Amino acid sequence: MKYDYLIVGSGLFGAVFAHEATARGKKCLVIDRRDHIGGNVYCENVEGINVHKYGAHIFHTSDREVWDYVGRFAEFNNYINSPVAVYKDELYNLPFNMNTFSKMWGIRTPQEARAKIDEQIKELGITEPKNLEEQALSLVGRDVYEKLVKGYTEKQWGRDCTELPAFIIKRLPLRFIYDNNYFNDRYQGIPIGGYTAIIAKMLEGSSVMLNTDYFDFIRENPGIAEKTVYTGMLDQYFQYCYGVLEYRSVRFETETLPMENYQGNAVVNYTEREIPYTRIIEHKHFEYGKQPVTVISREYPSEWKQGDEPYYPVNNSRNEEIAEKYRKLADKEENVIFGGRLGSYRYYDMDKVIAAALETVKKEFDS
Secondary structure, three states: OOEEEEEEOOOHHHHHHHHHHHHOOOOEEEEOOOOOOOHHHOEEEEOOEEEEOOOOOOEEEOOHHHHHHHOOOOOEOOOOOOOEEEEOOEEEEOOEOHHHHHHHHOOOOHHHHHHHHHHHHHHHOOOOOOOHHHHHHHHHHHHHHHHHHHHHHHHHHOOOHHHOOHHHOOOOOEOOOOOOOOOOOOEEEOEOOOOHHHHHHHOOOOEEEOOOOHHHHHHHOOOOEEEEEEOOOHHHHOOOOOOOOOEEEEEEEEEEEOOOOOOOOOEEEEOOOOOOOOEEEEHHHHHOOOOOOEEEEEEEEEEOOEOEOOOEEOOOHHHHHHHHHHHHHHHHOOOEEEOHHHHHOOOOOHHHHHHHHHHHHHHHHHO
């Protein structure tokens, strides 16, 4: 069978494009190298709990069009992301807010908190930050940096903060209110029933093949479709002709525990470098589960090598220079649309992926 579109990857970008193309009468074949649909938003049902297999995915956006769009495929609950940070035997609220400052310094008012932070920044006297450590210190002072930023960031990147460029942290939000809502966005929640159900609805009407590698498949089926929507790794598509782009990867250690409630919160960060994981996710709390058991996942950041699962682009000048060369090649590629996190070598929140997919749809069909 001949298709109008071969869509490589069944994550959000590919699924949105498939849905919109199918609605316009196009025939789509969606392939994915994994054994499930959904890309990194895939949820696996364990003991009635929707487990976010590839890390916590909390939907948030200020884009009303995107919010209304995803609302067509699922009902969202009113989950508010309010993570907790553990440093040694101390618990702190995130983001850095008045609850954080009150616990850290025994103060009560925004004026006291501002004065404390300003005093620490002034004592350091950093005018031109040379690295991430100096940048963070110049934004939040020593106490917040050492307890809540330093260890977590070094685990995330696998390097000392003094070895990381300052531009990685452009700002660290300080909120002088007693509000634990991590995001500033107008809309926020978790789809009731998990993300996989959203993707399944989006893919209705498309043909889907799992456990299918694009490069093997296209060698055997070179004329399968008029056009390709490619959401795989940008450098791999061009056979690494300009070199390999770097990523950070994450390893997940997931276990089911015979208890109703393990940590009392969906997201708990561990900010000491000595603890090897960055956070523990307790999945049932995303949907206010009452199951007699619980499922937790520890997240271990790791160096990425070819063959590993790529998660976060390493945004330094070397990688950006190489990626830009690949993007120019992509622009010249006839009958291939590149998109998604891997296809553009950019880190996107979920709402930005959907917005980019909808914009691509407009260009493809409505221009």
